[in-house]
Amino acid sequence: xxxxxxxxxxxxxxxxxxxxxxxxxxxxxxxxxxxxxxxxxxxxxxxxxxxxxxxxxxxxxxxxxxxxxxxxxxxxxxxxxxxxxxxxxxxxxxxxxxxxxxxxxxxxxxxxxxxxxxxxxxxxxxxxxxxxxxxxxxxxxxxxxxxxxxxxxxxxxxxxxxxxxxxxxxxxxxxxxxxxxxxxxxxxxxxxxxxxxxxxxxxxxxxxxxxxxxxxxxxxxxxxxxxxxxxxxxxxxxxxxxxxxxxxxxxxxxxxxxxxxxxxxxxxxxxxxxx
Amino acid sequence: xxxxxxxxxxxxxxxxxxxxxxxxxxxxxxxxxxxxxxxxxxxxxxxxxxxxxxxxxxxxxxxxxxxxxxxxxxxxxxxxxxxxxxxxxxxxxxxxxxxxxxxxxxxxxxxxxxxxxxxxxxxxxxxxxxxxxxxxxxxxxxxxxxxxxxxxx
Numbered sequence: 001x002x003x004x005x006x007x008x009x010x011x012x013x014x015x016x017x018x019x020x021x022x023x024x025x026x027x028x029x030x031x032x033x034x035x036x037x038x039x040x041x042x043x044x045x046x047x048x049x050x051x052x053x054x055x056x057x058x059x060x061x062x063x064x065x066x067x068x069x070x071x072x073x074x075x076x077x078x079x080x081x082x083x084x085x086x087x088x089x090x091x092x093x094x095x096x097x098x099x100x101x102x103x104x105x106x107x108x109x110x111x112x113x114x115x116x117x118x119x120x121x122x123x124x125x126x127x128x129x130x131x132x133x134x135x136x137x138x139x140x141x142x143x144x145x146x147x148x149x150x151x152x153x154x155x156x157x158x159x160x161x162x163x164x165x166x167x168x169x170x171x172x173x174x175x176x177x178x179x180x181x182x183x184x185x186x187x188x189x190x191x192x193x194x195x196x197x198x199x200x201x202x203x204x205x206x207x208x209x210x211x212x213x214x215x216x217x218x219x220x221x222x223x224x225x226x227x228x229x230x231x232x233x234x235x236x237x238x239x240x241x242x243x244x245x246x247x248x249x250x251x252x253x254x255x256x257x258x259x260x261x262x263x264x265x266x267x268x269x270x271x272x273x274x275x
Numbered sequence: 276x277x278x279x280x281x282x283x284x285x286x287x288x289x290x291x292x293x294x295x296x297x298x299x300x301x302x303x304x305x306x307x308x309x310x311x312x313x314x315x316x317x318x319x320x321x322x323x324x325x326x327x328x329x330x331x332x333x334x335x336x337x338x339x340x341x342x343x344x345x346x347x348x349x350x351x352x353x354x355x356x357x358x359x360x361x362x363x364x365x366x367x368x369x370x371x372x373x374x375x376x377x378x379x380x381x382x383x384x385x386x387x388x389x390x391x392x393x394x395x396x397x398x399x400x401x402x403x404x405x406x407x408x409x410x411x412x413x414x415x416x417x418x419x420x421x422x423x424x425x426x427x428x
Contacts, residue, residue: 021425075425117423147423174418178342181373184333185347186417189410192287193352208422214413 007092039100040125047092051078057122071121110138110196116207145187198223226264316370322358330376359383
């Protein structure tokens with residue numbers, strides 16, 4: 001069994017710009033010996049030599065375990081260095097870590113995927129899975145909010161998903177110029193217009209915590225029970241195995257008890273700024 | 276073609292409204308279709324209430340020498356318009372269809388009469404209006420919070 005604190009060397013295979021500050025990379029183990037396997041919702045610790053380690057959720061297709069895919073927003077020194085890495089570069093990787101989205105629990109139910117900004121990245125593996133196993137789920141709605149049209153992630157995939165008659169895809173932006181033909185408004189305002197049955201739906205939500213709080217309010221108003229609302233939380237994750245305590249959130253460590261939690265577990269602390 | 280009453284009964288704004296109230300409200304409603312690119316509402320015109328049934332419209336405001344500023348999108352199930360309640364009873368935004376759209380509209384004067392003469396219906400109508408405004412205010416606050424910006428921006 002591999003030491004979870006010891007990074008394994010990976011090579012960067014692909015590097016695709018998604019927006020001005022966000023990019024997607026594909027990685028393979030340098031050893032070439034193993035296929036990288038993960039469950040949707042899990043994350044890796046990426047070790048950028050000379051800059052440090054950062055927790056990054058996995059955004060690829062769990063059904064195609066050959067390459068490890070991450071979508072990253074350059075927001076600090078390590079991710080800024082990652083943005084400039086070229087194919088062929090090496091980096092360290094530990095993982096995967098954390099709890100997955102409740103995909104098997106959601107079988108037979110309607111699926112509501114709600115993402116804001118880079119929060120679409122950890123939900124993309126769920127979307128891949130649900131669309132590949134479409135018959136196993138009821139109605140499917142994907143609601144995605146972004147800051148501006150130029151910041152919309154995975155444009156081509158969103159368009160492709162929207163072409164499927166049995167999937168409702170709504171994209172909105174917080175601000176837009178006059179020429180924007182799409183929807184404008186914050187992502188929670190899309191929730192009342194979804195075609196899912198709130199009594200038989202499971203919601204999976206990822207985005208900035210403020211956005212998730214507004215979203216939970218709308219989901220409760222729609223009639224979803226707290227145990228069918230799942231959130232991917234984020235805190236200062238360092239060790240990723242529940243030892244160091246940097247990501248402690250009440251009685252839980254986000255890295256090992258999460259990052260995916262059902263809202264009924266978080267409810268008592270979710271609105272408390274002290275956490 | 277559904278009657279105005281049937282259209283209102285299926286609209287989110289009228290959810291849980293007793294059928295008799297919907298029938299009374301429906302008498303004041305007019306069905307409209309607007310092609311993409313055409314304006315459903317002009318700033319400065321007498322204000323009313325719109326209940327969107329289909330398509331998308333955008334709320335915008337204009338100023339000389341600059342493109343119109345887009346504020347939000349209205350879609351099926353949305354309600355729009357509160358300027359009819361208080362003087363000067365004029366629309367303060369433009370609303371333009373960005374897709375072919377269908378909606379039921381109510382003239383402000385008729386709504387004010389209804390609110391003044393039928394207390395129960397007035398109460399139901401104004402409660403829904405407050406809910407609509409609260410939701411819009413919350414959404415605007417979230418929009419202003421700019422949650423997706425980089426911390427350094």
